[in-house]
Amino acid sequence: MFGRVPTGGLGRMRTTVDDGLTAQQHTTTGQWLAVAALTFGTFLAVTSEMLPVGVLTPLAAGLHISPGAAGFSLTVAGLMSAVTAAGVSRVIGDADRRRVLACAMGVLAVGNVLTMVANGFTMLVISRLVLGVGMGAVWGMAAAVAARLVARRNVTLAVSIAVSGVASASVAGVPIGTAIGDAFGWRSAFGVLAALAGLAAIGILVALPVLRRPVAPRAGTAPAPRLPLLRASVTTGAIVIVALVTAHFAAYTYVRPVLEERTGMSAGVIAIVLLVYGVFGLVGNFVAGAVAGRRPRATLLTLAGGIAVAIAALTAFGTSTPGAIAAIALWGIAYGGVSVGGQLWMTAAAPDRIEHITGLYVGAFTASIALGALVGGLLVEGVGLLPLLWITAALAATALAAGLVGRSPANP
Template identity: 65%
Template sequence: MFPPLADDGVEGMSCSVTSPDAIRGERTSLHQWVAVGVLTLATFLVVTSEMLPVGVLTPMAEGLGISAGATGTSLTITGLVSAVTAPVVPRLLGNLDRRVVLAVAMVVLAIGNGLTMIAGGFGMLVVSRVILGVGMGVVWGMASAVATRLVAPRSIALAVSFAVSGVASASVLGVPLGTFVGNAFGWRAAFGSLAAIALVAAAALLLALPVLRRPEATDNRVETGQRASLARPAVITGLTVVVLLVTAHFAAYTYVRPALEELPRMSANAIALLLLLYGVFGLIGNFAAGAAAGRKPRLTVLLLAAGISLALAILAVFGTSALVAGLAIAVWGVAYGGLSVGAQLWMTTAAPDRVEHVTGLYVGVFTGSIALGAFAGGLVVEGAGIVPLLWTAAAVALASLLVGLVGPGPKRGLRV
């Protein structure tokens, strides 16, 4: 286990509380990277737990005796609870050890998955997904802020990229693996497995992470009554970009399979392979955007917004060609894959003195936009069809780009 971190501040984007290595400007140690890895496992588990019903939807609905649509709402429930939890929790933590808070959140996640495993109907499913949403909101809302405190300043962008990569890899690896377990042993076994792994992750967090109290810089501001508000122009601009871009993405991505079936008329196997490639490109985009956003967060996010807009427009115009549709999906994957880390670094650069609070607010807005996008996409696709949905999503994504161009952004990136 690491020794407690010193409560000394480091200027700029580096966090308020850092390790002794970070203060001396030394390289991040292997043990510190292990801590980041455990944190990444935690984000991987919370998002896999949220998204797993997608992979086992049919047998899960049959087992619960409810419709597929009702089963699918479990994702919305989790997302909405997470959207409320993530921004609220940092305001309640005080001087609690963040390591313990994360471990408790993983236990809560395990309880949620365990209740899903034994659920006998829709009522218990709702309860289990509410509990799961609380655990998810805490872990995802704190992961990036904690990651910045585990490494030397030069490694902050990479550490955040790793922590956020758990979100992307959940779609690439977590849901397919969970689906495999569900197909082989039943959907209840899949959720039971996640519950067991979450308990192991809770123990690993306690062992691998150092003691992490409230950042000293935040304490000083509170005591002197000088804590700056988060209602800053750069933060507001960034959150507006996130709302528009994430809403646009999920409005279209929720219906990407029907789009690929209708436009290029791809087979189910071809679509599965293409979505796997989408996930792989998403991981590439995650780390590429993390490296770029560490220095130029605003430019990075604007390029990602342009990429999503372009991919959706190409799919709408030339999507009947399987080759062009595949290329559009690849561009889409890279662009969206980098959004989580790019926008996260925009937020923490805009409010370096309140990293925990701005991260919680960001994750709350992000997860809320997921639910909004999926809901809005359903309305458009039911009322107008797939192609109008793609055009609508492209227009909203373009609007996010314009907001980012016109509004103020962070003045600088990470200091390394």
């Protein structure tokens, strides 16, 4: 279907085979630059979603709303992102994926501009709905497109790099955005994100080749179900991801008050501890990506067990500073691999419907973020911090159990 296509403005040519992956044995520099452009897009998308956490107090004061109302903007963006990611591959049909991604970055820029100029709660909600559309399209397509940009031998690495934008947003994006907001005002932070999203749109148009709908399986092959979610291995993976991400965000949203109340850490020390979490998260992303391509089930279930143990350890030994730091580091490396590990599970479970399954996966993931934040708030208000941690550790263990008894992808 593709034949020979140009790699955008890089002026290179390459041949693609009809499963959407390049037929060549080695990935060129231009193709890696295309993957980098995707990674920058996912980085900006997730930073845009999560930045209100870093500027929550001044944002709420500037809009004359409560911090709780300002925090609701994360739930709004997450839910809209989930809906968009789940349906984007069906809506765009045969459209050029390069142009769709560039347009999505443009929508992300508009969402950030609307947040920057918001004058009240209603405008804030509208801006985050718009942003959720852009975020869902970018994240929902990035991994599937990255797999089509490189030689077959480099697919797993390309997916890991593209998804690393999600982890690096927590490590670098939100702290940098918060620093800009503290120095120049919270509106300026969203303005910078809008400008960068515009530049990312241009970069995607320049770096990526023309990519249309992946070719259907050749004649003579067994027809695949139209709905990948009906496959048992996909359903199992979705259950594991929803339980695991919900558990993580229910607990991690309140990690700062946990460290303040139980360990007595100062704000400066907590910032360092969370940086440790982020660095270990990046390590976990690439380690999981290297292993999950061959063993997606074992990788994801190991990460689930790691998260359960880490939250339980923070609960049991969190009054000790070394114990709390060790638990946070384990938590970081385990959760850092969840996004790419889950992505590769789903890809192995439905290799003939990669775009569709990626959209469903990202939709479930982002909806679970919103659900986790909601559940965490209800538990903190209802039973307190310590019960919250024990309950979320049990939920992570439940994810592990579901993966053990459910159907796994073709690879173990």
